[in-house]
Amino acid sequence: MDLNTVREVRDARVRTPWQPGDAWLGGGTFLFSEPxxxxxxxxxxxxxxxxxxxxxxxxxxxxxxxxxxxxxxxxGRRSAARAAPLFEQCCRAFLASFKIWNMATVGGNLCNGLPAGPMISLTAALDGVCLLQAQDGSLRRIRVADFVIGAGLKDLAEGELLRSVTLPARSLACRTAFRQASLYGLGRSGALVIGVLDPQDGSLAVTVTAATVRPFRLWFPLPPGAQELRDALDGAVGDADWFDDIHGLPAWRRHMALRLAEEIRHELTTDGAR
Structure with a gap:
């Protein structure tokens, strides 16, 4: 789509004072998709x-x-990290054409802050940390799980730039499990749940996205039982936190998130788990 209000495109390497009406341009797949x-x-x-x-x-x-x-x-396909399969699983959650894959960026997906953003799912689940750069050059860091604060909302000041996301080595060495649900065969994620089991201390993190307006990452020092997990999710995610749009009602999203979380808990904590 033509952005007929845009009068100028500048090289971001040239420092220019930020002003109202400015925006960063990454891949542009969302920016050019609507007025x-x-x-x-x-x-x-x-x-x-x-x-x-x-x-x-x-x-x-x-x-x-x-x-x-x-x-x-x-x-992800080249990596030998134990969590590497999760990269491809989350990339596939885009359900996008090769054209989008070759233009859309990780940073753009995070900064859109949409509930179904699979790069949010991936980086939040692996306890990623965003590196943000302000207009004066100063840097700050914030966990991905705290960066996205609502549907389309993020902790990003005017003119601030998302520079990168860092995934800790410990997370990359973890065993993971992935579940996704949609109302349609090739539809947007209605619920996406990721489990991360730490082999060092046996802790389990369960991250819920797509079903909720922002990512919820629950950490358990020891793997919980089925009822403990359910109670923890219900305690963390309030009624207003379940997302509501054409891709799924809140009650359905909650049902699927709880169901998928239990499947993940069982997969990662049963005696036969590898």
């Missing part, structure tokens, strides 16, 4: 030269905001 009447100027991030995925010496993984879904999928 953006408030926008007047875009700052193109495509020439920033950030390495899509960087393996750090401490074993952590830094994913640049400009990393495309195709690049992240490729890394």
């Amino acid at each position: 953006q009447p408030r926008l007047r100027r875009l700052f193109d991030l495509s020439r920033m030269g950030w390495e899509p995925v960087t393996q750090r010496a401490d074993g952590s993984l830094e994913i640049a905001a400009t990393c495309t879904i195709a690049e992240l999928s490729g890394h």
